[in-house]
Amino acid sequence: MPRLSPVLLAGLLAIGAGGALGGVGAEQKAERVGDTRACIPNGAIVSRVVEDEQTLSFELLGGRRYRNRLSGPCPGLRQAGSGFGALGFEVHGSSLCRGDLLRIVDTARGETSNIRTATACPLGAFERLPDRELPRR
Template sequence: MRNLLLAAPAALALAGCTASSEMQASQAAEAQKDLAAVLGDRVAGAPRDCISVTDSDGPQIIDDHTIVYKPLGRTVWRNDLGASCPGLRPYTTLIVEVHGSQLCRNDRFRVLDPGSSIPSAYCMFGKFTPYEKAK
C-alpha cells in the first residue's frame, strides 16, 4: 500500500510535465504562425544595430525572445533578443528606454503585464533584421 501512495505523486508530477511541454509546444507553434503571418513572403536582409523609432507603428511581441516592428513603409524589422526575456509575451507592454531617435542593439526595456503596475527586470534588444518584399 505504501508503494502505491508513493507512486501517485510521481504519476501526477509526470502528468504535469506532459501538460507543460504540450502547452510550450502549442505556444511555440502559435508564435511561429504569428511570425510567418507578419513576415509573409518578405526576404531577410543584413542585420543592423539600430532602427529609426519613427519608421514603425510599434512593437508586436511574438514570444519571449522575438519582437517585430511593423513598417510605416515597406520594411518589417525583426529583433531576436540575445537571451529570452521573462514575462515577454503577446499583449504585454514594453517600456523602452529610447536615447535619441533610434532604437539600438543593447538598448534596455522592461515588460509590464496587463493589470500590473510593477515592470519586469531589464531585457536588451538584439540586432534588427530587415525583411522586405522581393522585387
C-alpha cells in the first residue's frame, strides 16, 4: 500500500479544510459571470428554458443561472421546448454534466416508452449568467 508523506498529507488536509470552510478555490472562481463549469447539481435545478436548437438555460436555487450550448443543433429541441415533445436527460450521478445526453422525445409519435431511441445530443459546458434578481421581502 502506498504511503503519503507527512507534508503531502498536511497539504491535502489543508485543501480539504479550505473547501469545507469556503476557502478560495477553483469552484469559487467559476462563479463569475462568463466562466464555465463542467457540471451543475441536478437537485438544485428549478427551471430550464430552451433558447434555440442548440442552447438551453438553467436556473438553480438561489437565482444562479447557467447557459449550456450543445456542440451542434439538436433536431427537435426548439419544438420540445415549446411543448411539442419532451426533454429527458441521461445523467450519471447527482449532477448534470458536460457530455451527459439530452434526449428529445417526440410525444406526438408515442415514443415516450423508449427514451433510449430518442434523438440524443451531448451537453456542453455550463456558462455562468448574471443571477436573476429575487424579489425582496
